[in-house]
Amino acid sequence: MKPLTAGPVPAAARSTPGTPSARWALAGLSLSMLLSSLGTSIANVGLPALARAFTASFQDIQWIVLAYLLAVTTLIVSVGRLGDLIGRRRLLLAGLALFTAASVLCGLAPALWLLVAARAAQGVGAAVMMALTMAFVGEIVPKERTGSAMGLLGTTSAIGTALGPSLGGLLIWGFGWRAVFLVTAPLGAVALLLAYRHLPADRLRPGADRARFDRAGTLLLALTLAAYALAMTIGRGSFGPLNLALLLAAAAGVGAFVRTEARAASPLIRLVALRDPALGASLATSALVSTVMMATLVVGPFYLARALGLGQAVVGLALSVGPLVAALTGVPAGRVVDRFGASRMTVAGLTGTAAGSLLLAVLPPTLGVAGYLVPIGLATAGYAVFQTANNTAVMADVQPDRRGVVSGMLNLSRNLGLITGASVMGAVFAFASDTRDVTAAAPDAVATGMRVTFAVAAALIVVALALTAGSRALARRTADPRPS
Template structure:
């Protein structure tokens, strides 16, 4: 493989595989939510922490990892991240309860944070400007492929071998990436070394933790004063963090404000967060809907999502190349508009008893829109960034994306739980009229108690009252049917307002693209990032 060492496309394949691995579990975990709830006896908010703790650690440490990449070398950080992520995947697969799984997912997030910003930094250092859009388009397509492979492969593994294998599958991928990284990626160090801003890291991490805990656990604690105090604390910590960063602008800040003087970078920061809110808003509630309402297996649910995501992966490199020639402004606006239309269409057609075929047109439109976003978004964001700031810009952009993910996940989860609690109560009250009088109060109270105790998503499980001894089998079966119908219709009623949030955020992202400067990259005489090759370490 030595003759391929340093080859830009061989390097891109290696980086893309590592990036793919970090994204695979994010979508695969969404498919496995009902299974993990059953096998680990966990509530919905506990499983949301399995998703959120990974994103929390990732978002909090991305900029720091980007700085460490500048200091220690991006290849060294990439290799360390892949190794840590692979070991943590084994620990996730061996977890015996929600607490163990959440802890292992935190370690996974640490590994992902170490490797992810290095992928963009090395791509920028490896590809000349006239080919960078195509390379970033491929990099963006990896997100689409991971989106396909996550639900589909995750569904296959959950159905055939159990939820633990969505983590164990990372082991061979991680081993292959380690070998490829050590043999194919040269040790290049773009820019100059940076110092770490430890107080900034602590403030940012604390702010994200308060925000995530408040949004994720708000429904469980009835949005009491403590929850609102956490959310207020998050806002205060963010303000202190920004003030702290302002004082360090001449001394290696964690968040260089100079990046945001470039209008295109500032707008793409908003768009990147909006896209992530849209992605998590699509996958989190819709995967639960497919399995818990429509009764699809995990595999079938993944396959239902696959065609739209295949379309996304096919379109993404084309959109990346087009952004090199034409600029990404109108491609981005069109893609985001299609994404929002697809999600709104899906919200309109979602109902109890829908066939998988009825969901394909809106999912295809959403997938087409997603495919037009990732490559052009990164190309526009980094177009005017100075080479010495490439590592910082990569870390900041990825951090903002992940903040969008974690905020979207927590907010969508909070809205889903809140709306589901209310709709289940209303449905239970209406449908209890068809039950014997002595069961009606207990039936409604069962759903109300389930909502207050942390919702367990799945066909009314745990909400239907225990029938008295001697109840006829026909009546028991009737109560179970009514409980299942209550959950199914209640979830559909909660799904639509839940999807309204990510749709609105995507629309705002599309509108903000109007501020992007018109640009044509063709014929630009732009040099690639100045890289200083270092002696390869053994």
């Protein structure tokens, strides 16, 4: 494929992966990924302090988290496509600047409504950062090292997720809730400087193609995803008429979006691409695996505290093991993917996640905390391998002018899985525990809920394995049809 250039290519774009410029560019992308993950996890620990500071109810204070989550979820595909059209470097710099400025505004906000608005703006910046970091990998590393780069990005994402609660708690204890948001501002400035100095310049087609942005499809997709995310998150775990109405609205939105995209001259998402068995299976398995991994965050605290009787400090340490394993596994997983291939390691990662989930479903509480941590470590390591391999398989061969939107779709599938997991797996746990208030459930009931939840999780991973095997079989038949 010929390069899509609109003039001389600057020196930054000509740098090879082994040069210092390329290494600093990858560092900037990694920091961007860390910040977007940190923004998701660091605010949760501050909700009690924020409720006291603003004298607000939980229903009001939860919008500090929801505003960020909704902005990321609803815009991540659209900003990826916009980066393909107007230039990924330009848009990433704007996203980093917005994230940094919004972090300062969050930390200085004098009223709750302003803090929620600033968190929404921070989420818009994070959506740009999440969507475009993976899209840049194809421009700064060779194809044979894509896995290593994806592993590094996965590692920094896991570090951001793991660091959020502990760092947020420490900052609140030492400096107050405002420090939770202000701490990301200087890091955002560093990421912005690295991106400005070292990312390759945008190489675009002439202006006619740049203007063709699917506004109708973008609006429909944003409204549909917002309806679904709200249906899965509002109500503190209960599912009432409002949740049902939002879910029905999301279903109607999907239909309207498909019809709009089928007629669009330059669609946001090419529906024909979703018929590709490999891409469709990758997106579906990503959502399924993320659903399962969210179960560890939903169920884990209750199991450790209620069934095993651990103190709050020990529970916090135990819950940090999963993200720590993911952080330590990411880079080695990338190297393994480069050596043995993304296809083979996707299956290996899914197998590890399934094995860990199955162990959590069958091991008795009498094994104590070790009976929880070993399976969690296995499942999380499998997840890290799967995510690196899956992202590599999808992004390695995507056309340069579609990298942004495909990266956005991958991140969206993961986010939708996390949102769904928080609601659905939490409901499975509550139902299996046979109690209305899980916080007051008997240890045996919580242990039963744990086993049932992870039996369901293991079944979901088996479905993901079947989807992966089926897509490969279909791809082989399509590529090499046999005469009848």
